[in-house]
Amino acid sequence: MEARGRFITLEGSEGVGKSTNIAVIADTLRLLGIDCVTTREPGGTPFAEEIRQLLLSVRAEPVSPNAELLLMFAARAQHLSELIEPALARGLWVVSDRFTDATFAYQGGGRGMNTAVIEQLERIVQGSLRPDLTLYLDLDPEVAANRLADRERDRFELESRPFFARVRNAYLERARSAERYRIIDASESLEVVGQNIRAVIERFVQQSRAGSSAS
Numbered sequence: 001m002e003a004r005g006r007f008i009t010l011e012g013s014e015g016v017g018k019s020t021n022i023a024v025i026a027d028t029l030r031l032l033g034i035d036c037v038t039t040r041e042p043g044g045t046p047f048a049e050e051i052r053q054l055l056l057s058v059r060a061e062p063v064s065p066n067a068e069l070l071l072m073f074a075a076r077a078q079h080l081s082e083l084i085e086p087a088l089a090r091g092l093w094v095v096s097d098r099f100t101d102a103t104f105a106y107q108g109g110g111r112g113m114n115t116a117v118i119e120q121l122e123r124i125v126q127g128s129l130r131p132d133l134t135l136y137l138d139l140d141p142e143v144a145a146n147r148l149a150d151r152e153r154d155r156f157e158l159e160s161r162p163f164f165a166r167v168r169n170a171y172l173e174r175a176r177s178a179e180r181y182r183i184i185d186a187s188e189s190l191e192v193v194g195q196n197i198r199a200v201i202e203r204f205v206q207q208s209r210a211g212s213s214a215s
């Protein structure tokens, strides 16, 4: 039977370089002979991408925090059942641009929602599934916003500076709390960030291979 794949997530506030560096992770894995799929949240399947549109579009009607939270998990449930779980079961590694750490950071930290409720939804939607490795790209939100200065803003990107400061604090608190996180300094040049990410992935693959040959 094919060994189950590994689940890697990339996290950070807007503009820290996630979309840019997801390709670095995928290329590094492929060079090491590992088949992977890249995906993103919210989204990743046609239905979940429709939910993404609902969540990101700028609208006149205020969106209730509970509606936002439940839609994030609705998209995630679809993403898990149609893409993530089947790929992992086939032995593919999955690399996702954001996952549930983003919910703890944005809805928990940014919006101030109750973390216990988020943990409850996490258990309902994911069961015991958690990422095997999470790279958190850390950057001052002001610097990140400057990188996106010319771009049209979505509903989240219109949030205030204090909102993004709370998001960063929530991410940092989680990233320092468990072994699966690696904090990457995203204020470095693109080249250095890429090198640091490659080094983390190479080490993780080495450890995974050593672990599976020992078992």
Ligand code: Z5A
Pocket (backbone or CB within 6 Å): 012, 013, 014, 015, 016, 017, 018, 019, 020, 021, 041, 042, 056, 072, 097, 098, 099, 100, 101, 102, 103, 104, 106, 107, 147, 148, 156, 157, 186, 187, 188, 189, 190, 191, 193
């Ligand atoms: N959200 C949520 O609230 N709850 C959840 O559970 C989930 C998500 C899953 C959509 O995410 C929104 O959903 C997100 C949180 C919320 N909103 N916000 N904010 P998204 O992933 O689509 O949105 P994003 O974070 O805004 O993506 P982004 O703006 O594309 O940022 P990025 O992918 O991190 O950055 P990038 O596109 O790779 O880079 C931005 C620019 O910076 C680009 O020109 C690069 O060339 C440049 N760049 C990148 N790295 C560097 C370095 N090192 N130096 C200089 N320039 C750089």
